[in-house]
Every structure is written in structure tokens, then in C-alpha cells.
Amino acid sequence: MSHPHPELSAPPALAPDGMRIVALGGLGEIGRNMTVFEFGGRLLIVDCGVLFPEEEQPGIDLILPDFEYIRDRLDDVEAVVLTHGHEDHIGGVPFLLKERADIPLVGSTLTLALIEAKLTEHRIRPVTVRVTENERHRFGPFECEFLAVNHSIPDALAVAIRTPAGLVLHTGDFKMDQLPLDGRLTDLGAFARLGAEGIDLLLCDSTNAEVPGFVTSEREIGPVIDEVFRTAQERIIVACFASHIHRVQQVLDAAAANGRKVCFVGRSMVRNMGVAGELGYLRVPDGILIEQRQIEDVPPDRLVLVCTGSQGEPMSALSRMANRDHQIRITERDTVMLASSLIPGNENAVNRVINGLTRWGARVVHKGNALVHVSGHASAGELLYVLNLTRPGNFMPVHGEWRHLKANARLAELTGVPRENIVIAEDGVVVDLVGGQAKIVGAVPAGYVYVDGLSVGEITETSLKDRRILGEEGFVSVVVGVDSSSGKLVAGPEIHARGAGIADEDFDEVIERIEAVLREAAADGVSDLPQLSQLIRRTVGRWVNENYRRRPMIVPVVVEV
Amino acid sequence: MSHPHPELSAPPALAPDGMRIVALGGLGEIGRNMTVFEFGGRLLIVDCGVLFPEEEQPGIDLILPDFEYIRDRLDDVEAVVLTHGHEDHIGGVPFLLKERADIPLVGSTLTLALIEAKLTEHRIRPVTVRVTENERHRFGPFECEFLAVNHSIPDALAVAIRTPAGLVLHTGDFKMDQLPLDGRLTDLGAFARLGAEGIDLLLCDSTNAEVPGFVTSEREIGPVIDEVFRTAQERIIVACFASHIHRVQQVLDAAAANGRKVCFVGRSMVRNMGVAGELGYLRVPDGILIEQRQIEDVPPDRLVLVCTGSQGEPMSALSRMANRDHQIRITERDTVMLASSLIPGNENAVNRVINGLTRWGARVVHKGNALVHVSGHASAGELLYVLNLTRPGNFMPVHGEWRHLKANARLAELTGVPRENIVIAEDGVVVDLVGGQAKIVGAVPAGYVYVDGLSVGEITETSLKDRRILGEEGFVSVVVGVDSSSGKLVAGPEIHARGAGIADEDFDEVIERIEAVLREAAADGVSDLPQLSQLIRRTVGRWVNENYRRRPMIVPVVVEV
Incomplete structure (x- = not known):
């Protein structure tokens, strides 16, 4: 098991019979998943997602993988395989297609429908290849076999990639609900068959590798939602991810059973559920849906609103309801259900929403007090099944922070994968699979x-560092006009501070100091502007x-x- | 059960036989606990703590209760009762004593020792009244009886306050470990006795009111720590709160059992454990402690470091170790234990520390993967015991966010406290207890x-709003010199941007626009500086x-x- 790669340099040339694997995202973080496979000079990309910023990236909308590694080789890209339709797997596609518009997008029916809906908003019409489980498709030298996997969005796929360098299995994101709502199981039979054939390298979802045991079935949530619906006084507001079609299905079913109408609120919820309904992934009971303008016509005890905002996003309808900054005014008769995970980093925001809603008297049901969410990612118990069935020659944990990658690596070791065949890589680390052995060769x-x-890409770490300083401490601007020849002060100092907690009139004392410093400088013949700036900075600081x-x-x- | 108090106004005068209760902190938040009791024109304060800032308070060090309500009445204050030595109960005392230095501080031996050590650093020598459980002390009209409670710091007290207005019990922070390390139980017998006498108002810790069941005994952690110590390869680094004397006790015991030396790292850890050791609250095995300068003399497999930083504080030794920015360089042979809670809001910071340590190969043990922490606050199951034993006439949940207060109120209702006798108040809400009935009367x-x-108190919401904008978006400063009579541009525009992600040279285009706008303004005879500023702001924005x-x-x- 190899550890941090402090001084990896550019990799050597890839052996002609070798495969190269470079994750541009998803290793050491949860999000912006993107893995580049290379064989015989050709490239296959699996997923192209975005990462959502945390507080160290203030003001940032999205974080993309760095395409620099493939920028000069875009013509070598045979295809982008999209394992499923979550943002952290497809969100980067519009940006990649801006660099080369005709890269074929490969995915299942639902995955392609979701990315196409998104690309329409970007005015891009992609080249697509629709695939389904158990099919094989060749993209250049990459013979791909697609396998059904169960996840928190329907129609997810794993992909087995065959080249002369060996057989590689990439699980994508998955779990192993044994009673999934749509009856579509993770195909352990196929995993076993590939294992028997001999998997040279397994890339496996690590998100829940630290969590012992097994993920509860999505099905178990149904009765809980139903019970909440049965006992709700008046309005019910359900917040969940706009991509969680099975969760919304259970909300629709509970609404139907309790004689309530349902209104989808918010652009992404309306769009995705429209797509899912049209394609048959969402079964909509007859006449249950209403438009937003019809809300007033339905009595509050017959109404369910389904919206996003379950992560406490400040501009979401739910956050605004919690702040009484929305036309829907929360009262003691309302029930609000957050039927979703709590993504690490969003704890404070979600807590604020729960407190806000509680303050106005609403009953708030969330994963902390009821079984209204189950994870989409296999826990350790499930990962062991996969490891034991696939018995990979080499193992590379993917999709996780260091703690998750390390935990998954330990599971592999426990099932008998030799330590020296376990590769813990970070984003950008180059792994070559040659002669059946995976090895880190550079970065x-x-x-x-x-x-x-x-x-895109113009905001630098310097800008972010400036934002962090400004956000913590504010700034003090000092303007002086000096005579261009003598360097003598002719205007100012004018001092303004914002966010520094210092009132403009409090600067009188330092103004005198600046004047004195500038007088001395002029007397010493200093008139160089950067030098004068430096003197002022030091004096005021x-x-x-x-x-x-x-x-x-x-x-x-x-x-x- | 009463709900938000949108337009409460100043309260009417207090009835002569009534008691007034005003929390200046701790209601609607976890932290800065401070409750003011008034009877017959005299005041008794229970606790005076600080709140630690979250990301909406960028750059802030601490948040205090607003003393404005009592500022003109400091001479009426009989005493400040400190229920225990945690920062959220004593951290505000130095600031309160700056307003009136001789307010008597009332507390147990350990509580007073901790506040005195802190005040020494502020060069304040307080007036103190040492009390112990089962004692009664009179402060003006307030007859106080102190009761032992079990909490995550030794020597914690509840306080019963008798006045002609009735009997009020304030639990302070507590839980009910039935096998506490020091054998000092929460005194349920006294709670029952007071209940039999007739408690008119119970103020009760709400922190864990949402959590079902019972808190595991602190004692259960011992074997887990011991097992980690037995299996550790080389160095062991334990991070926990500097006030958690029982946790540190268990670390010392495990170190002794495994033949390891212990070094306390960090000012607050060294100070508090020194105080606790001198007073006998911490039993230090002979010869086990070493000084920091002796670390190098002890073989790594005989060493335990005990430090703070369990909340991911960026400047702490632990965070710096995780970033390889500390003289202690983490390796695969190190074991790090975070033996503490994860305070809401610190999830990201702690996650970064765990990932950093894992990245360098350390084994990281934390509450997510081992029983190395138990809470200091009673869960719902324990709160029910207290409610059933005390059977209060009125109930006021304290110490919690809205969700916690509401959950505690629900528990009270379940045990038979009438809804109309349950008061959910926020900070600043004025509750009067008159004729055995507690009621909200103003704010x-x-x-x-x-x-x-x-x-202290100079940073305003405006400064914070500025910081938030600057932190998200940065700023663009535009300097122009204009002729004082004609308003014509004579210098600049000079444009500088920081954190905006715009390079200085990219402003050429807008410089022309500004020049044009100023020319027009001059032609129109506009020379008013605020107006010119406004024109520039609008143009650049x-x-x-x-x-x-x-x-x-x-x-x-x-x-x-």
C-alpha cells in the first residue's frame, strides 16, 4: 500500500502493451469524478463531474477537473463514458465539450436524457451513444462491457474495460440494495464472471468504506414517509435532491395513498422529474400533479410540495421559508421533511434551516430523527462482497477523501489483495498497468x-487567498496624491476602511503618521511609487x-x- | 407552548412578589450561557459564557452576551453563580468584571480555580465565594441551594433558587452517568426532594433533548483507549478538550498501564491539568509526566502527547501536524486519537485534520470509528427522569438551539407539564414568574x-456584512483625482482589484468608460463628490x-x- 507522493515527477512513456490510468478528480475528494484511461495512444474518459466548493473556496460556483493533461490530446479521446446522471459525474461535461464538441457521450437512457437536458441549457447538441447493461461496445482500442449497478439514481452502470493490457473494472458509484424499488440489482453475477475471467485492476467506489455493515434498503423509507403523511396536520413540504427519482417516487406514492396533490417546485426538480416521468423511470399517479399556480386552489391538508434545498442552500425556497422570506409562510400546522443526506460541509446551513423552521413551529422530520434517507454508496460490508467476488489482481480505491480511500484499501487487504498490489493515488497521480502489475509512475x-x-479557470489561488483575508479582516485603503517630481504630498491621505471594524474618523492619528513618513521620504529624495506604497502599508499596518x-x-x- | 415572539416590546414593571428571568445567552444557540434572575430589585446571574463564532461571523474571536440590560444595574447584582468551568459558562466573566470588578463569583472549588487561572491572565483578582453541593448560601433575597450534577467536567453544580416568588431549579449542564469516574452522581435524591417541596419553575439543559436514550458512561471509553494504546506501533497523540479532566485521567491511566510517558502540549492543556492535579481532580501516576523539552529523550513507542486541537482549529498543533507544518512529523507508525465531540460547525475542519493525518499514514481513531467520546449532556431518556422526579409547575428549556428547546419542551409535555406552563423563550425574552405561573411579558x-x-462590541453587523461580501467577491477600488473647481479629471482613474479575479490590466476598457462618464458629468456641471463616486460605482459595477x-x-x- 503506497503512501503520499511528495515529489512525483512527470511520468515516463507508457509501455506499448500497458494501460495508463490518471484520475483528474475524485481521488482525495468527493466530487468532480473523472478518470482518463490510455492505451495505444488513445484515451477513454470515465465521468466528468463537478465538485461543489467549501468555505475555503469563497465565492466560487463550481470546481472542475483540470483538463490540461488532455488538452493537447482531445483528438485522441474516443469517448466519455458517463456511469450515471449525478452532477459529480456529469456536471463537467458542458465545459469539456466547449473544448471539443463532438466527443461521443456514452451512457444509459436516463443518464443521457439528464445530460442532454443540461446541455440544451448550454445550447450544445452532443454526439451520444446509448448503451444498456450487458452490452459490449468498442471505442477505439477500448472494449467496454456495461453492467447494471444500483445507486441513488436509476439506470447507473459499472464499466469493464478490456484492452490487451488487461481487464479493468470501474464500479462507478454503487450500492447493493437487495430489494431495490425498480428491481434492478447490482449485477454481482457479472462481477463474479469477470472475477473468474481475471480482473487485473479494480477501481472501486470508496465513499462509505469507513461505514461498517450494509446500507438499509430504499424501500424501508416508504412506511416512514407514509406515517409522516398520515399524521401531518396541514401542508407537507418535502425537500430532496432533484435527481433522486426513487425518493420522489415514494413521496408520490405516499401522497396518492393519503389523497394529496403534489407540486414540484424549482427548475431542476421540475426538469428532472419531467424527464424521468416521460421515460418511465418515475410512475406518476393519474391527476396527482399540480402546477405551482394551482397551489392556492388546494386545501393545505391536501397538499405536498416537493422542492430542493435539502442542503440548506441559502437561495433555495426551503431556506427562504425558514427565514420567513418566501410567499409560503411556515406555521405550526406545517410538516417539513428533509428526505436526503447531509453532505459534509453543509451541516451548519442545514442546521440553520431546521432551527428556522422549528422556530416557526413546523414539525421537521429529517435523517437525524427518522429513517427518511439511506445512502447511495456501498458500506464496508457490501464492498467486501465485491472484493471477494472480483478477486482483483490490483486494487485502486476511487471516489473518496484520503480517509475513505485508505479504509477501502484496508478492506482489499483483508480480503487478500497483496499490499504491493494496492494503489492509493491522488488526483493527477499516474498509474500504469503493465504485465498485470499496477504501479505509480509519476504525476x-x-x-x-x-x-x-x-x-472558468481565471480565479487563482491568489484571488482566493485575498478573499479569505478580506473576508476575515476587511481592508483599509489609503490614497495619497504626490507631486510627480518632488514626491511631496499634494492630496490626501484619504483613508477608507470596509469590514475592518474601524470608523473612517478613527484614522486621524495615523493620517498624521503617514504625513510625517511621506515628509521624511520626500526629504530623503524617495519618490519611487512602489517604495512610497510600501512605507504607507507598513505605517498603517x-x-x-x-x-x-x-x-x-x-x-x-x-x-x- | 408559546412560539416566536415577533413583536415583543419592553416588559412592564415586575410585580413586587414576582421573579423575572431573562436569558442574555444560551437560548436559541449553544454557548454564551447567561441567565439573569431578578427579585425585589436585586439581580442574581447564573453563568456568563462565550459563544464561538461560525462562518457567518468571519474574523470574530468570541461572541459575548450583551450586558446592556444590566449595565445600569450592575450595583444591583448580588452574585454570579458559575455552574461549572466550561468556556461557554465562564468565558464572559473577565468582560463582565471589567464593568464591575467586585461582583462576587460563586462556584465549586474546581470552577473557581479555573476562572481564577483565567482571570490571572487578565490581571483581575476576583471576589469569590466557594460553595459545595448540599450547601445553602444567601445572596440578597436569593436563597441558593447547590446540588451535585455530573457533567463532562468535574465539580459541576445545579442551583435551586428560593425567593418569595417560589422555588426555581436551574440544572446547569448535566448528564446522569450512573458509574461516573469520580463517583459523584447527579443528585436525583435532591431533585426528588425539591420536587416534593414544589418546584415552581425548572430551567433545564436541552442540548441533547433530540437524542433518544441514555448517554454511555465515560467509564466505557477506558477499555477502548487501552486497546488503542496496546496496539499502537509508536507515538500516540491524543487530542481532547483542555477541560475534560476525566478523559485525560483515562489517558493517563492507559499510559501508565502500557508503560508510556505523557507530555501535555499547549497552554490551556498545561494550565488546566496543572490546576486539576494540584486540587486532586486529576490523579497523576508518579513520574509519568514529562516536559515538552524531554520528548526527544523518550523512545517513540513509550510516548503519549496530549494536546488540544480536536475541533480542527487551524493554528493548533494537531492541525499543523496534519499539514506537515509542525516539528512532529506524522508517519505510518503514529496513532492519533481525537477523544472528543465534534462541535457542530467544525465538521469540515475536523475532516481536514483526519484526512491530512491519514494521508501521512497515521492510524486515526475518532468518535466515528471507535467509542472514544461520550457526550456531557443528558439525552431524552435522562431528561424524562428529571422531569418525572421534579414535576415542575412551569418548564423553561435552556441551553440549546430552537430544535433542542422545542424537543425538550415536548418531553416536558409528555411527562404531564401543561402546555400553557411551558415557556420557550429566546435570548432577551423576559419571563415573569408570578403567583406560580411563568409567562412571557416582553423582550x-x-x-x-x-x-x-x-x-469589544465595536464590530457591527455592517462590518460583518462587508466582510462577507469581500470574502465572496473581493473588491475593485477606483481612484480619480478631480480639479476642485471644474470637476475635471486630472489624475487616474487608477484601478486595483483584490479577490475579484480580475487582473489590473483587464480594466483598460472600463477606464475609458469612466473617463467618458466623468467628461459628461463635468460638461453637465456635476462636481459633487458623492455624486461622482456614485457615477463611478455604477459604471464599474x-x-x-x-x-x-x-x-x-x-x-x-x-x-x-
Whole structure:
């Protein structure tokens, strides 16, 4: 089991009979999953997702994989296989297609429908290859076999990739609900068959590798939702992910059983459930759906609203209801159900929503007090089944932070995969599979690419560092006009502070100090603008620290007049 | 059960035979606990704690209760009863004593020792009244009886307050470990006795009211720590709260049993364990402790470091170890134990620490994968015992966010407290107990008072809002010099952006727009500086939004030359 790769350099050339695997995302983080497979000079990409920013990435909308590694080789890309329709697997596709529009997108019916709906909004018409479980398709040298897997979105696939370098199985995201709502099981028979054939490398979802045991069946949630519906006084508001078709199915079923109408609220919820309904992945009981404009016509005890916002997103309808900043005014007669996971990082936001709703008297049902969510990812117990059935020659945990990758690696070791055949890689680490042995051979850049407003990749770590300082401490701007020849002060200092907690009138004392410093500088013949700026920065910074014990950003502007 | 208090106004005068209760902190939040009791014109304060800031309070060090309500009445304060030595109960005392230095501090031996150690650092020598369980002390009209309670710090007390208005019991923070390490149980016998006498109002800890069942005994952690120690390869690093004396006791015991030396790392850990050891609350096995400078002399497989940082605090030794930014370089042979709770809001920070340590190969043991922490607060099962034994006339849940207060109120209702006798109050809400009935009668200001660097209360919501904008979007500063009489542009525009993700050279286009706008303004005879600033702000804001879809703070500075 190999450990951090402090000084990996660019990899050597790939052996002609070898396969190269480079994850550009998803290793060391949960999100922006993207793995590049190379054989014989050709590339196959599995997934192209986004990562949602945390508080260390203030103001950022999305984080993409860095396409730099493949940018000069876009013409070598045979296809992008999309294992399922979640944002962390398909969200980066519009940005990749902006670099080369005709890369074929390979996926199941639902996955393609979801990415096509998204691409329509970006005005992109993709080239697609529709596949289904048990099919084989060849993309250049990559012979792909698709296998059904069960996950928290229907129609998810694993992919087995055959090349002369060997047989590689990528599980995608999966779990092993043995009584799934749609009857579509993770195909352990196929896993066993591939295991018997000899899997040279298994790439396996690690998200829940730390969690012992087995994920409860989605089916178990049904009676809980039904009970909540039966006992609700008036309105019911259910928040969940816009992609969780089975969860919404159970809400529709409970609504039908309790004689309630359902209204989908929010663009992504309406869009996805429309797609899922049309394709038959969502069974909509006759006449149950109403439009948003019909809400007022339905008595509150006959109404269910289904919306997003289960992660506490501040602009979501749910957050605004919690803040009484929405036309739906929460009362003691309302029941709100957060039927979803709590993605790490969103704890505070969700807690605020729960407290807000509780404050207005609503009954709030969430995964902390009722079985209204089960995970979409296999727990350790399930991962052991997969390891024992596939008996891979080499094992590479994917889709997880370090703690999850390490936990999955330990499971592999327990089932008998030799330590030296377990590869814990980070994003950008280059793994070569040659002669049946997987090995780390180098690394390529795979940093964060930030989407902020219209720009992609223009926001740098420096900008983020500035934002973090500004966000913690604010800034003090100091404007002075100096005579261009003598360097003498002719205007200002004008001082403005924002977020520093210092009132403009409190700066009188430091203004005198700046004037004195500039007089001295002029007397010493210093008129170089950067030097004057530096003097001002130091003077003001020292004064603020002495008087306030704070370190705002000091921004001197010296204008020559 | 009464609900949010949207438009409560200043309370009427208190009836002469009534008691008034106003929480200035701890209701609607977990932290800065402080409750003011009033009878006959005199005040008794229970606790005076701090709240630790979350991401909506960027750059803030601490949050205090607002003392405004009592500021004009400091001379009426008979005493401050400190129920135990946690920061959220004693952290505000230094700030309160700055307003009146001789307010008597009432507490148990350990509580007073901890606050005195803290006040020494603030160069304050307080007036103290040492009390112990089963004692009665009179402070003005308040006849106080102190009761032993079990909590995650030794020597915690509940306080029963008798006045002619009735008998009030304040539990402080507590749980009911039936096999506590120090044998000191929560005194249910006394709770029952007071219940039989007739408790008019019970104020009860709500922190874990949502959690069903019972808290596991602290004692159960011992064997787990011991097992980790027995199987550790080399160094062991234990992170926990600097106040958790029983947890540290178990670490010392496990170290002794496994032949290891222990070094306390960090100022608060060294200080508190010194105090606890001197007073006999911590039993230190002979010769087990070493100083930090002796670490190198002890073989790694004989060493235990005990430090803080279990909440992922970025400057803590533990976080720096996780980032390889500390003299202790984590390796695959190290074992790190986070033997503490995960305070809501710290999930990301703790997750980063766990991932960092895991990345360097350490074995990381934490509450997610081993029983190395139990809560200090009674769960619902225990709260029911208290409610059934005390059978209070009125019930007021304290110490919790809305969700916790509401859950505790529900427990009270289940045990038979009439709904109309349950008071859910927020900070600042005024509750009067008159003739055996508790009622909300008004509200007083009880907002957040921010400590940032040296200043207390100077940082306003406006500063924080500015920080949030700056932290998300950065700023663009635009400096122009204009002729004081004509308003014509004579210097600049000079544009600088920080954190906005826009390079200085990208502003050429908008510089032309600004020049045009200022020319027009001059032609129209506009020379008013605020008006010119407004024109610049609008021009630049619009340009940034069109080109980048972002909204940085625009800071125009117009200097007259």
C-alpha cells in the first residue's frame, strides 16, 4: 500500500502493451469524478463531474477537473463514458465539450436524457451513444462491457474495460440494495464472471468504506414517509435532491395513498422529474400533479410540495421559508421533511434551516430523527462482497477523501489483495498497468479549476487567498496624491476602511503618521511609487495592529499628480 | 407552548412578589450561557459564557452576551453563580468584571480555580465565594441551594433558587452517568426532594433533548483507549478538550498501564491539568509526566502527547501536524486519537485534520470509528427522569438551539407539564414568574457582542456584512483625482482589484468608460463628490457584471486636487 507522493515527477512513456490510468478528480475528494484511461495512444474518459466548493473556496460556483493533461490530446479521446446522471459525474461535461464538441457521450437512457437536458441549457447538441447493461461496445482500442449497478439514481452502470493490457473494472458509484424499488440489482453475477475471467485492476467506489455493515434498503423509507403523511396536520413540504427519482417516487406514492396533490417546485426538480416521468423511470399517479399556480386552489391538508434545498442552500425556497422570506409562510400546522443526506460541509446551513423552521413551529422530520434517507454508496460490508467476488489482481480505491480511500484499501487487504498490489493515488497521480502489475509512475497537474460567474479557470489561488483575508479582516485603503517630481504630498491621505471594524474618523492619528513618513521620504529624495506604497502599508499596518490587534489588508494607492 | 415572539416590546414593571428571568445567552444557540434572575430589585446571574463564532461571523474571536440590560444595574447584582468551568459558562466573566470588578463569583472549588487561572491572565483578582453541593448560601433575597450534577467536567453544580416568588431549579449542564469516574452522581435524591417541596419553575439543559436514550458512561471509553494504546506501533497523540479532566485521567491511566510517558502540549492543556492535579481532580501516576523539552529523550513507542486541537482549529498543533507544518512529523507508525465531540460547525475542519493525518499514514481513531467520546449532556431518556422526579409547575428549556428547546419542551409535555406552563423563550425574552405561573411579558435587547482583537462590541453587523461580501467577491477600488473647481479629471482613474479575479490590466476598457462618464458629468456641471463616486460605482459595477457576472464591492475614491 503506497503512501503520499511528495515529489512525483512527470511520468515516463507508457509501455506499448500497458494501460495508463490518471484520475483528474475524485481521488482525495468527493466530487468532480473523472478518470482518463490510455492505451495505444488513445484515451477513454470515465465521468466528468463537478465538485461543489467549501468555505475555503469563497465565492466560487463550481470546481472542475483540470483538463490540461488532455488538452493537447482531445483528438485522441474516443469517448466519455458517463456511469450515471449525478452532477459529480456529469456536471463537467458542458465545459469539456466547449473544448471539443463532438466527443461521443456514452451512457444509459436516463443518464443521457439528464445530460442532454443540461446541455440544451448550454445550447450544445452532443454526439451520444446509448448503451444498456450487458452490452459490449468498442471505442477505439477500448472494449467496454456495461453492467447494471444500483445507486441513488436509476439506470447507473459499472464499466469493464478490456484492452490487451488487461481487464479493468470501474464500479462507478454503487450500492447493493437487495430489494431495490425498480428491481434492478447490482449485477454481482457479472462481477463474479469477470472475477473468474481475471480482473487485473479494480477501481472501486470508496465513499462509505469507513461505514461498517450494509446500507438499509430504499424501500424501508416508504412506511416512514407514509406515517409522516398520515399524521401531518396541514401542508407537507418535502425537500430532496432533484435527481433522486426513487425518493420522489415514494413521496408520490405516499401522497396518492393519503389523497394529496403534489407540486414540484424549482427548475431542476421540475426538469428532472419531467424527464424521468416521460421515460418511465418515475410512475406518476393519474391527476396527482399540480402546477405551482394551482397551489392556492388546494386545501393545505391536501397538499405536498416537493422542492430542493435539502442542503440548506441559502437561495433555495426551503431556506427562504425558514427565514420567513418566501410567499409560503411556515406555521405550526406545517410538516417539513428533509428526505436526503447531509453532505459534509453543509451541516451548519442545514442546521440553520431546521432551527428556522422549528422556530416557526413546523414539525421537521429529517435523517437525524427518522429513517427518511439511506445512502447511495456501498458500506464496508457490501464492498467486501465485491472484493471477494472480483478477486482483483490490483486494487485502486476511487471516489473518496484520503480517509475513505485508505479504509477501502484496508478492506482489499483483508480480503487478500497483496499490499504491493494496492494503489492509493491522488488526483493527477499516474498509474500504469503493465504485465498485470499496477504501479505509480509519476504525476501530472490536476489542480482545481474554478468556475466563478462567466469565467472558468481565471480565479487563482491568489484571488482566493485575498478573499479569505478580506473576508476575515476587511481592508483599509489609503490614497495619497504626490507631486510627480518632488514626491511631496499634494492630496490626501484619504483613508477608507470596509469590514475592518474601524470608523473612517478613527484614522486621524495615523493620517498624521503617514504625513510625517511621506515628509521624511520626500526629504530623503524617495519618490519611487512602489517604495512610497510600501512605507504607507507598513505605517498603517503597524498602527492597526498596535491599536486593534487585527491585520486587515492594507491597500495603498499613490497617485502622481 | 408559546412560539416566536415577533413583536415583543419592553416588559412592564415586575410585580413586587414576582421573579423575572431573562436569558442574555444560551437560548436559541449553544454557548454564551447567561441567565439573569431578578427579585425585589436585586439581580442574581447564573453563568456568563462565550459563544464561538461560525462562518457567518468571519474574523470574530468570541461572541459575548450583551450586558446592556444590566449595565445600569450592575450595583444591583448580588452574585454570579458559575455552574461549572466550561468556556461557554465562564468565558464572559473577565468582560463582565471589567464593568464591575467586585461582583462576587460563586462556584465549586474546581470552577473557581479555573476562572481564577483565567482571570490571572487578565490581571483581575476576583471576589469569590466557594460553595459545595448540599450547601445553602444567601445572596440578597436569593436563597441558593447547590446540588451535585455530573457533567463532562468535574465539580459541576445545579442551583435551586428560593425567593418569595417560589422555588426555581436551574440544572446547569448535566448528564446522569450512573458509574461516573469520580463517583459523584447527579443528585436525583435532591431533585426528588425539591420536587416534593414544589418546584415552581425548572430551567433545564436541552442540548441533547433530540437524542433518544441514555448517554454511555465515560467509564466505557477506558477499555477502548487501552486497546488503542496496546496496539499502537509508536507515538500516540491524543487530542481532547483542555477541560475534560476525566478523559485525560483515562489517558493517563492507559499510559501508565502500557508503560508510556505523557507530555501535555499547549497552554490551556498545561494550565488546566496543572490546576486539576494540584486540587486532586486529576490523579497523576508518579513520574509519568514529562516536559515538552524531554520528548526527544523518550523512545517513540513509550510516548503519549496530549494536546488540544480536536475541533480542527487551524493554528493548533494537531492541525499543523496534519499539514506537515509542525516539528512532529506524522508517519505510518503514529496513532492519533481525537477523544472528543465534534462541535457542530467544525465538521469540515475536523475532516481536514483526519484526512491530512491519514494521508501521512497515521492510524486515526475518532468518535466515528471507535467509542472514544461520550457526550456531557443528558439525552431524552435522562431528561424524562428529571422531569418525572421534579414535576415542575412551569418548564423553561435552556441551553440549546430552537430544535433542542422545542424537543425538550415536548418531553416536558409528555411527562404531564401543561402546555400553557411551558415557556420557550429566546435570548432577551423576559419571563415573569408570578403567583406560580411563568409567562412571557416582553423582550429586551440581547444581540451578539463581538470580540475581535482588542475591541469589544465595536464590530457591527455592517462590518460583518462587508466582510462577507469581500470574502465572496473581493473588491475593485477606483481612484480619480478631480480639479476642485471644474470637476475635471486630472489624475487616474487608477484601478486595483483584490479577490475579484480580475487582473489590473483587464480594466483598460472600463477606464475609458469612466473617463467618458466623468467628461459628461463635468460638461453637465456635476462636481459633487458623492455624486461622482456614485457615477463611478455604477459604471464599474455594471461593466463587471456584464463581463464577469460577479458583484465585487466597488470602492470609488474621488480626491480633489
